Amino acid sequence: MGRFAVRPLDREIFRLAIPALGALVAEPLFLLTDTALVGHLGAVPLAALGIAGVILQTAVGLLVFLAYATTPAVARRLGSGDLPGAIRAGIDGLWLAIAVGVVLVGGGLAGGGALVRLFGAPADVAEAATTYLLISVWGLPAMLVVLAATGLLRGLQDTRTPLVVAVLGFVANALLNTLFIYGFGWGIAGSAVGTVVAQWGMATVYLVIAVRAARANGTTLRPGLSGVAGAASSGLWLLLRTASLRVALLGTVVVATGLGVTELATLQIALTLFSAIAFALDALAIAGQAMIGHALGAADVPRVVAVTRRLILFGVVGGVGLGAVLALVAPLLGGVFTGDADIRSALTPVVIVMALGIPVAGYVFVLDGVLIGAGDARYLAITGIVNLAVYVPLLAVATSAGGIVALWTAFGFGYIGARAVTLGLRARGTAWIVTGAERTAR
Numbered sequence: 001m002g003r004f005a006v007r008p009l010d011r012e013i014f015r016l017a018i019p020a021l022g023a024l025v026a027e028p029l030f031l032l033t034d035t036a037l038v039g040h041l042g043a044v045p046l047a048a049l050g051i052a053g054v055i056l057q058t059a060v061g062l063l064v065f066l067a068y069a070t071t072p073a074v075a076r077r078l079g080s081g082d083l084p085g086a087i088r089a090g091i092d093g094l095w096l097a098i099a100v101g102v103v104l105v106g107g108g109l110a111g112g113g114a115l116v117r118l119f120g121a122p123a124d125v126a127e128a129a130t131t132y133l134l135i136s137v138w139g140l141p142a143m144l145v146v147l148a149a150t151g152l153l154r155g156l157q158d159t160r161t162p163l164v165v166a167v168l169g170f171v172a173n174a175l176l177n178t179l180f181i182y183g184f185g186w187g188i189a190g191s192a193v194g195t196v197v198a199q200w201g202m203a204t205v206y207l208v209i210a211v212r213a214a215r216a217n218g219t220t221l222r223p224g225l226s227g228v229a230g231a232a233s234s235g236l237w238l239l240l241r242t243a244s245l246r247v248a249l250l251g252t253v254v255v256a257t258g259l260g261v262t263e264l265a266t267l268q269i270a271l272t273l274f275s276a277i278a279f280a281l282d283a284l285a286i287a288g289q290a291m292i293g294h295a296l297g298a299a300d301v302p303r304v305v306a307v308t309r310r311l312i313l314f315g316v317v318g319g320v321g322l323g324a325v326l327a328l329v330a331p332l333l334g335g336v337f338t339g340d341a342d343i344r345s346a347l348t349p350v351v352i353v354m355a356l357g358i359p360v361a362g363y364v365f366v367l368d369g370v371l372i373g374a375g376d377a378r379y380l381a382i383t384g385i386v387n388l389a390v391y392v393p394l395l396a397v398a399t400s401a402g403g404i405v406a407l408w409t410a411f412g413f414g415y416i417g418a419r420a421v422t423l424g425l426r427a428r429g430t431a432w433i434v435t436g437a438e439r440t441a442r
Contacts, residue, residue, distance in 0.1 A: 009310055013287050019159040021283035023150070026166035033174045034191050037181055045188040048128030051119050055112075056136055059104060060143055062246065065238035066097050067151035069231050071286075072293035072375045072439075074155025079297025080437035084217040088224065089231075090152030091214060094207070095223035096231045097148035101141025108137030128188050135192035142196070142203035149206030154290045161209070165202050173198035230438075237377035244384030248391055252411050255395050256404065263404040266346040269337045270354060270408060274361075277322050281362050284314055285369025292373030299435035304374075308427065311366040319362025327355035350408045357412035360420050367423040375439035376432045383422035390418040 038049045070093035077086035112133045116126050150162045176197050180190030214221050249271070256267040288311045295303040330351040334344030371380055394414035398407040426432055 009306060012291065013284070013307070013310060013314065016154075016157065016159045016287035016290055017283040019163040020154070020286040021280060022163040023159065023166040024279045024282055024286075026163070026170050033170070033177060034195060037174075037177050038188055038191050041181070041187055044124050045128055047121065047125045048132055048188060049191070051116055051121060051125070051129040052132040052136065055115055055133060056140075058246070059140065060147075062239060062242055063100065063144055064147060064242060065235040066093060066100070066144055066147040067154070068238050068289065068372050069093065069234040069377070070148050070151025071154045071289045072296075072373050073231065073234070074152055075157070075290050075293025075373065076297035076375070076439065077437050078156060079294035079300075081298075082437055084219045085437065086155060087152070087210075087213050087217055087219045090148070090155065091210060091219065091221060092224050092228045093148040093151055093231050094145060094210060096228050096235070097144035098141060099228075101144040104140045104144075105137050108140065109134060112137060132188050132192045135189060136196060139196035139199040142199040145203040146199070146206060149203075149210060152210060154286060155293060157290055157294065159286065159290070165205055168205075169198050169202040172201055234375065234377050237381040238372070240381035241377065241384045244381070244388050248388060248411075248415050251392070251395055252407065255399050255407055258399065259402065259404060259407070262340070262342045262346060263407070265340070265343050266350060266404050267407070269333075269343070269347055270350050272337075273326070273333070273351065274354060277326070277358060278361070278365065280322065281315060281318060281365040282369075284311055284318070284362075285365050285372075287311070288366055288369035289373035292370050293375070296374060296433070296435050296439075297437055301433060301435065304433055308367075308370050311370060312363060312427075315362035315366035316359050317362075319359035322362075323355040323358035326358065327352055330355065346404050349405050353405055353408050354412055357416060360413070361416050364416055364419045364423060367427050368419075371423065371426060371432055374432045374434065376426070379426055379432065383419075383426075386422060387415060387418040391415040 034049060034053070035046070039046045070090055073089040073093070074086045077083075077089055113130045116129045116133060119126075119129075121129065146165075153159070153161050173195055176194030177191050178194075180186050180194045181188075182190075184190055186193065211221065213219075252271075253264070253267065256264045288307065291307045292304055295301075295307060330348050333351055334347045337343075337347070368380070391410070391414055394410040395407075398410040401407075
């Protein structure tokens with residue numbers, strides 16, 4: 001490890017990763033809270049929330065690049081010793097988030113009803129879903145500001161503040177939803193209003209933090225066209241990378257749908273488990289984004305190499321540990337999620353196959369974070385398409401095999417394995433290691 005002692009480097013990784021994990025876990029609690037509270041209103045509101053929630057999650061999920069593009073840009077400038085420039089990059093990211101948010105509000109108000117109707121739900125469900133969606137779109141700019149501001153703070157090597165804001169936002173969301181749904185009797189509309197208010201509360205806290213940081217360091221709050229354009233350019237590559245991930249998941253669900261109801265239900269549980277495990281591994285990826293960007297900004301290549309090696313080790317070892325636990329509890333998980341004997345029977349072998357592939361996923365997630373931190377978005381986008389090209393024939397094989405185990409093998413080892421190869425090949429070279437306050441094409 002050269003001049004980098006393992007323990008101090010490990011402490012820094014976990015100083016960033018542990019709060020990041022808390023914030024990652026807090027985010028889905030928003031939807032869980034809404035689901036629990038709306039669920040007591042009846043089947044129609046709950047079904048409506050399911051439709052509107054999918055639309056909103058897809059929009060926000062695709063735009064996570066606002067955090068992923070901002071983090072390395074800020075971290076590089078901080079590493080180069082330019083704190084005002086780092087904050088300036090974060091301010092540009094916030095302006096981009098606001099601009100995209102305004103567009104989404106307009107598009108959502110104009111086409112929200114049409115999107116809901118695409119699901120073919122009964123009229124009462126569609127009406128309730130439209131109500132929820134048309135209210136909720138007003139919170140999208142706030143959520144995008146939260147994403148960009150989170151990227152700013154992560155780039156500044158601060159993952160504690162996003163954790164605090166996420167926890168406070170979760171508590172406020174739960175209290176406001178309870179008040180508006182049951183206290184005011186607004187039903188599903190109350191859930192949407194409560195969430196929007198909580199989202200804007202979080203965004204306001206972040207905007208205050210950003211404004212104070214800008215003023216303290218003599219940084220202008222006006223949007224810089226070149227900075228916003230640069231964030232948008234990097235963001236578009238990351239958007240394409242994220243879209244390729246979504247398409248892979250969508251293709252997996254489509255194949256499972258063709259296999260039958262039992263297989264589709266089993267896949268839903270498996271994806272839920274996989275997502276939960278991904279939270280822990282993504283926390284390491286977030287630490288990687290911040291630390292790699294900072295080291296590249298400081299032109300400290302030995303540190304880049306050291307951080308990358310430790311993250312890979314933690315990702316693989318963590319994956320082995322999580323996989324072992326998952327394999328041990330596999331026979332018990334079916335009873336936790338369902339009373340259907342067929343689903344329980346199908347789930348156990350799928351979970352065991354998943355457990356075997358988790359170490360590969362750990363390797364993939366941390367390297368993804370490392371390359372995002374290096375600003376290597378173009379490579380991630382292009383190889384995202386390559387990975388899909390590898391995965392599509394495997395989906396056809398899984399369809400022919402006609403089993404949910406074959407399908408998960410195609411996803412967990414075929415698709416994730418393809419990502420491991422493309423990410424590993426890049427990480428073994430040096431083309432991604434571009435030092436300086438800004439990344440230049442290479």
